[in-house]
Amino acid sequence: MIAIKHLLFTGVDHHDSDSLCRMSTSANRRPIKKQIFGPDFSVDNTWAQLSRNIREIQHNNAHNLSFEENHRYGYNMVLNRQGPTLYNGLKELVKEHLDELANSHIIPAFPVNAEQQTHEGEVLLKALRKVWDDHTSSMTKIGQILKYMDRVYVKPNNLPETWDLGLELFIRHIIQRDRIQNVLIAAILNQVRYEREGLVVNQAAVQSCVDVFLRLRINDVTLYKRELEPILLEHTMAFYQEEGKTLAQTCDAPQFLQKVERRFEEEDLRAHHYLSSQTAPAITHILKDHLLTPHLSEVISKPGSGLDIMIDTDKIRDMERLYQLYTSVPTGLVVLKRALRDSITRRGKAINDYTLGIDAGDGVEQAEDTKGKGKAKAPVNSLTPATEWVQRVLELKDRFDHVWRNAFKTDHDVEVAINEAFESFINLNDKSSEFLSLFIDDHLRRGLKGKTETEIASVLDKTITIFRYVTEKDVFERYYKSHLSKRLLQSRSVSEDAEREMLGRLKIECGYQFTQKLEGMFNDIRLSADAMESYHKHLAKTTPPEVAISVIVMTSTYWPISHNASPCNVPPLLAKSCQSFELFYLSRHSGRRLTWQYGLGNADIRARFKSKTHDLNVSTFALLILLLFEDLGDNDFLTYSEIKEGTAISDHELKRHLQSLACAKYKILKKHPSGREVNDDDSFSFNNDFTSSLQKIKIATISSKIETTQERKETRDRIDEERKHQACIVRIMKDRKHMAHVDLVNEAIRQLVSRFNPEPVLIKRRIENLIEREYLERCEDRKSYNYLVGCFLSDFSRFLTTLTGMSNAINLHICTNIIASLDRLTFISPSQYTILMCNTRLYHTHAVFRRQERLYIHRQLFILRFKCILELETYLRVTIMT
The missing domain is CATH 1.20.1310.10 (Cullin Repeats)
Known part of the structure; x- marks a missing residue:
């Protein structure tokens, strides 16, 4: 017991x-x-x-x-x-x-x-x-x-x-x-x-x-929950309300964040160690609501210590702490994203202002010289704004990417905010497309020389990063096409592989249509090389011209050149060489027409001066100018008007080339009076006293790599005219048949925004134009449209039936032309239908053709009628005639 x-x-x-x-x-x-x-x-x-x-x-x-x-x-x-x-x-x-x-x-x-x-x-x-x-x-x-x-x-x-x-x-x-x-x-x-x-x-x-x-x-509720916890939370709230105000006033941003982070850790330990784990969420909520949230905007924008300073001084740990704290509260990420956008936009605008300030003069520069020994270096002053702008933007992007990866844990929402900010300030610069194209041009000409494949890929990737932010990609395409054409025509690319790699990246970003013409330019270069090889073999069998030429045949729709060649008086020897090639080329390509673009060519000549003979590489127009001085004495001179009359070159081109010969680094001609500008009353003489240590000299043409304000306005007008609002509208209405005005405008914007920012006013104007041309009709409610093209198909089908019946009396060439013309039309309007009917009847003849020709006509007409029965415009290529 x-x-x-x-x-x-x-x-x-x-x-x-x-x-x-x-x-x-x-x-x-x-x-x-x-x-x-x-x-x-x-x-x-x-x-x-x-x-x-x-x-x-x-x-x-x-x-x-x-x-x-x-x-x-x-x-x-x-x-x-x-x-x-x-x-x-x-x-x-x-x-x-x-x-x-x-x-x-x-x-x-x-x-x-x-x-x-x-x-x-x-x-x-x-x-x-x-x-x-x-x-x-x-x-x-x-x-x-x-x-x-x-x-x-x-x-x-x-x-x-x-x-x-x-x-x-x-x-x-x-x-x-x-x-x-x-x-x-x-x-x-x-x-x-x-x-x-x-x-x-x-x-x-x-x-x-x-x-x-x-x-x-x-009553089944603990005394802790009933009596102690409410008062504890009330006192905690009061304590941290006061502490939040004190910290915000006395601490800089990193100190504030450190102390707030420590408070979170301490309160969590306190709750789990000697209070109650069930109180921890409530205390954490109080910390977020009263210690952190009221001071989010104030802390992140603190002068001398806020987010901007953290970014500038690369304080990754402080920014990581800021991200962790701000993303823990509902409004924190919003404040962080806004601060990031403001910081990037402010820095981006500063880059724009600085660069555009450099470029404010819209000055001209001398085109760059060719590489290699014996070639003079060209000034690059006017290219500096473009390269500096892109380089600064890339540095800014690298800095914020570094912050995003290491401090903000590759947060998707933060990435979106960063991209929005870059897109915003990049497109505030109306020269961004031109600057980016010039930056790529500079690297593909010389900047990639000596770099490894990895380094080249890195440069191209960075340029594509900025390209993604450019909203008006069709503007970039126009500048890129212009710069690419100069590189190809002057054989200035460092690497054809790099050129094609850049095209591949552009194709991935914007699709095949974006690079179709650019790839066509490369194809022309390749075909021209094959044509010149065949031409040289041809000359080996005949008597070659005295002047040897190398020709690049350009497809007019691919290259950004004027269809009307710049006028000039071609010397007989050069004209004979051109005629020789033209006869050879047309003998192999019937139906084509060649237009000589002398303003895009260059020539190698040997010039004798008092001290030495030099080999000069000059433009074709500069060659024509120098030939006028060939038989003149040392003291003879030509006036500007005499040179203009002798060469028939336009004033703009003539002044540029005279500047290159008389006012640039290598003064082959003397200008009277001296000066950098060429005036109508100036006169010129051959500079027989010219000296240089170089044997081979390239006389670069004075040109403006960056467009002037007037040139930029003209480019913008051409781009606005070329934008295919109507093609997009017709594609949409063809699919929908009936659509409200607001829905049509929104859908057109959605489809066009990948290439440029379409303006609703322009879209409305194009819709009105389509209504006038009977492609659309406005409904009685005045708020919607109907698609009209399909209602003419039955009439056109009957016309084809008649056409097929008289096929044995239609000229083969005319039949082919009719089919080709139809293939160029997106749709057949009533007026086009009437014209086509009349033309076909006019071509009616009683000629008799061989059996194979009649079979060909039948086959082509059967295909054409089959297309119309299955709705013609589904099978024809889409080309809107504006």
């Missing part, structure tokens, strides 16, 4: 009492005699003895008590229907004991004043924990001896069991007694505040007290 008593009253938890009793009893293995209660049972005596023993348990004197004896007391009282007496008596005993504990341990530990000191608060919290431990220990032992009461009396009457009763009474007589709860909560809050302010507190004491609040419940 002594062993049993020792095991039972050592303060074990009440939940393990059953197993402990069973283990102890089975180990003793003594048979328990059944007690028989007779009429001598006394409630008063039994309760007196049991109550005395319960008090001993409450005062930690249970080591001399017998578990079996006390259990029997409780058992007998319940068995004799004294359960209420036993239960109520226990309740009173517990109340008395708790009141005693409150008066003796807790109230004396109250702090002296409201502003509790760290130590005083700690004493109070420890006192509460001691009272709690004593109470729970005694209630555990009491629950063991009154287990029969809990099972037989308490549960059937829906009363709290012994343990639960003890918790309820603890709440009423300890926590809710007088001011104890308020003082306890204030002590806990003060300990938390002290630690937030940097003081050291006894976290274990706070945790032990919080644990009491967590284990006590009212």
